[in-house]
Amino acid sequence: MENEKLVNYNGDYNTKSVKIGNKSVQFQQDNSDKPVLVVRYSKLRKLLYFIIFIIPSLILSTTLAMFYTLQPTEAYIEYLLIKLGGWVWLLVSILFLMDTALTERFEIYRDKIIKRVRILKKLPVVGDKVVYFKDAYIDFTPSGIALCNCKSIIVFIFKRMYFDTLLLDKKDREKVAEVLSDISNIEKEKFLNIGNLDYHKFIQEKSSKN
Known part of the structure; x- marks a missing residue:
């Protein structure tokens, strides 16, 4: 089989x-x-992702960062924290926008996964990335998975490769789940059930498939 x-x-x-x-x-x-498998984000799903999540996020974060003013009943430290939060939210929204828009395809091999982007290939965070499965850690996110060859959760946040499998066509999502399950010994359903947040080593023992 x-x-x-x-x-x-x-x-x-x-x-x-x-x-x-x-x-x-x-x-x-x-x-x-x-590569075992090569997949690309669905153009329609990317468009819906931008309209439903990214654009509203950009509008709200920009409003907080640039136009929010000190309220009469508000302490100044609260005002500063809200402004800082707005700028951080805006930066993260821009990074997610760039990461999704620039991504051309994902190439899955038996020992690694490569993310290819259209331009700015060497740009940190959103450029081309490669993760080797042998010592990789995986984070299940609300829209897919994130992978990194690093154990520290702090480093992981900045070096991770985002793979928003929710933006793939249904058939491609099934293929990706099947391939990654075969390589990692993680149940296929875990790659399909988006939203189950979890963080652990990518390669699991066969006897403890979860």
Whole structure:
């Protein structure tokens, strides 16, 4: 059954056929320089994501950061904290906008995942990224997953690769969940049930699949 599942991933294995007695048996030979799966965000889902989440977030954060004024009954420290929160919210909203808009595709290999962007490939945070599965940590987010080759949660926040699987077509989401489940030993449903926040090592022991 394992080989039958992997055959469906175009490009990751060379299929060979050999004769054993009167039977022809197929087997797969790993071709690690080719991706197991390549997926792109759905244009329609990206548009809806911008309209429903990013644009309102930008409007509200900009209002707080630039136009909020000290209220008569408000302490000055409260005012400063609100202004600071507005600027942080605005910066995060811009980063999410850039990250989603610039992302061209995700390439999943047996040992790593690569995010390719259209331009600004070397720009920190939103540029091209690669995460190796062997020592990776995964964070399940409200819109998908985030991966990083770092254990510290503070470093993770700034170096993580965001993979918003919610922005994929349904068929691609299923494929991604199947491939990542096969590699990590994490249940496929966990990659499909968006919103179950969790943070742990990507590669799990087979006996403790969760």
